[in-house]
Amino acid sequence: MTQPSKSELTLDKIVSLAKRRGFAFQSSEIYGGLNGCWDYGPLGVELLRNVKDEWWKTMTLRENIEGIDASILMHPRVWEASGHVENFTDPMIDCRQCKARYRLDTLSDEISVKKIWEAVEKVQSSNGTGIVEEWRKTSPALASLDKKQPEDVIRTEFAGTLERFPVLVLPELSCPNCGNKATFTEARKFNLMFKTFVGPVEDSSAAVYLRPETAQGIYVNYQNVVASSRQKLPFGIAQIGKAFRNEINTKNWLFRTREFEQMEMQFFVKPGTDDDWFEKWRHERIEWFTNLGINKDKLHFHRHEKDKLAHYAKDAYDIEYQFPFGWGEIEGIHNRTNYDLTRHQEFSGKSMEYFDDASKEKYIPYIIETSAGASRSFMAFLVDAYAEEDTGKEIRSVLKFHPRLAPIKVAVLPLVNRETMPEIARNIFDDLRKRFRAFYDDAGSIGRRYRRQDEAGTPFCVTVDSQTLQDQTVTVRDRDSMKQERVGSAKISEYLENKLKRQNE
RNA sequence: GCGGGAGUAACUCAGUUGGUAGAGUCACAGCCUUCCAAGCUGUUGGUCGCGGGUUCGAGUCCCGUCUCCCGCUCCA
Secondary structure, X not given: OOOOOHHHOOHHXXXXXXXXXXXXXXXXXXXXXXXXXXXXXXXXXXXXXXXXXXXXXXXXXXXXXXXXXXXXXXXXXXXXXXXHHHHOOOEEEEEOOOOOEEEOOOHHHHOOHHHHHHHHHHHHHOOOOHHHHHHHHHOHHHHOOOOOXXXXXXXXXXXXXXXXXXXXXXXXXXXXXXXXXOOEOOOEEOOXXXXXXXXXXOOHHHEXXXXXXXXXXXXXXXXXXXXXXXXXXXXXXXXXXXXXXXXXXXXXXXXXXXXXXXXXXXXXXXXXXXXHHHHHHHXXXXXXXXXXXXXXXXXXXXXOOHHHOOOOOOXXXXXXXXXXXXXXXXXXXXXXXXXXXXXXXXXXXXXXXXXXXXXXXXXXXXXXXXXXXXXXXXXXXXXXXXXXXXXXXOEEEEEOOOOOOOOOOEEEEEOOOXXXXXXXXXXXXXXXXXXXXXEEOXXXXXXXXHHHHHHHOOOEEEEEOXXXXXXXXXXXXXXXXXXXXXXXXXXXXXXXXHHHOOOOO
C-alpha cells in the first residue's frame, strides 16, 4: 500500500472535504460569508467536542487542577492591567513603495538622529499652521532646534511627535527599508479587541471588550478558586472558552480567525520552582497531541527568542504542527512569571499574594501557562488524520482519527437487505446509539458503505451477515487495517468500551 | 493592508466571437448485490458570489464590492 506524499495535501482539499462531510462551513455562507468566521457542522462539532473533552479530562481528572468558566465580558480595567489596551492599539503604517510595515511608535528607532533633525527642520520651516504650533508646545526640545540635546531625549520626543502628529512628519521621512521618501500610508490605528457596550445605550463610559484571551478570566478568579476549593500551591485552573481578536488579516481557514476557542490551563507555582514546572508541562503537553495520534514528525517546539518574548514572559515555547501551509502554533507554553497577578494587584488594589502555611512565606505565585487553540487543534487533528491510500484498484480517502476523537464511533450495517439482517442490525444500532455516537446505513454495496465511513473517520463498522442468523455474532471491521473480527452481538458494547477506554494518566 | 489566483449544482469542473446553463461525483427512491466505491433505472438539486453598467439580449464585456486560496506583512 503506497501513500502519496503528504506534501500534495493542500488546504483546499481539506476545506472541500470538510464542507462535503459536514466538518466546517463558512459562516453566513448564503450571504456571501463573513471574513474569517466558520461554523462547525454535524461531524465537526463532534470532533471539536471530543478534542475539548479529551483536554478537559486530561487536565481535571487529577487532584491539583480545578476548572472554571469565566464570563467573556469582563471589567474594562482587566485589559488595562493585562497590557492589551496598550499593546493592541498600535498605529501602523505601510511603505507604498516596498510594502514594508512599521509600528508608528517604533519607527523612529530605525531612523538616524541626522535624519530626524532634517525632518524636524522641514516641519519647523513649514507655514505656521495650527498643528505646527501645537506640536511646538508638546515637543520643546525639538522645536528649539537644540541639537545638543541628548539623543534619548530627541528620540523620545520624536517618537511622541510621530504618534501625535503623523501627518506632520511622515511626509518628511524616508522608508528605512527602501529609502524612498514620502511613501508612507496614513497611520491607521488597529484596535485588536472587539468593543461593545454594556446596556442598550452606546455610551462610551459603558464600553467593554470581548475577551482577547481566556487567561485573564482565570487570573482574576485565582483568589476565589484558592478560597473555595482549598487548593494549595502548586495547582492549576483550567478553562475552555471563546476568545476574540479583531485580526488585521484572517487566513488559512480555521487557523487565524477572529472568533476562536482556547483551552487554557494556568498553573500557579512558587517562584523559583517555575523553571521545573515549565519543563514538566511543556513535555506533558506535546505528549497529549502524540497520544491522540498526531504524527510526531509533524510536531515540534518553537522557542521564542529572548528578545522577542512577550512583555509578560520569561520563557516561551510554541508547539507547532506542520500544516499544508507551513508550521503553525497550536499551543503555547509560557512562563508568565508573576506579571499578570502583580498587575492585577496593582490595578485592582486587591492582594494577589499567596500565604504558604508550611513555610509561612507570602508571595505572588508564578504562572506557567499552557494555552492550546481548540480550533487549531481541531484543524491539526483533521489534517493529520487525512490519508489517501492506494488499494490497488482505487484511492481510498480515510480520516484516521484516534477512536476517542472520531465524530462517529461505530456504524451498523446489514450486509444485504435480506432475510432479517436489517431488523437485527436495527436492533443492534438502537442499543449502541444510546451509548456511542452511532450511524446506521443500509444503502448501496457494503464496500461503498465502508468507504463512506472511512471518509467520516468512523473507526469501527459492525456488519450483520448470514452467519449472524446462525450464531448471533457480527463482524467488526477496523477502519485502518480494514481487517475484521467476529464478536458476539451482545458483546459489541463492551468491545467498543474497551477500544475507547482512556489510559490511566 | 499590498500583490497574485479563483468564485457556475452539496463536491470537482466544462461552458465557443455575448444568444434558453452542462458533465462526473454525491444525495434520494427502486433494482441488483453475501464483505471493501464508481452495475442498472429514475429523481431532487443552479440567486452563474453580490450590486451596478453596456446591450434587443450578459455565466461571458466594463465598474464596484464580498469571500476563499497562495505569497508578502502582521501575529502584543
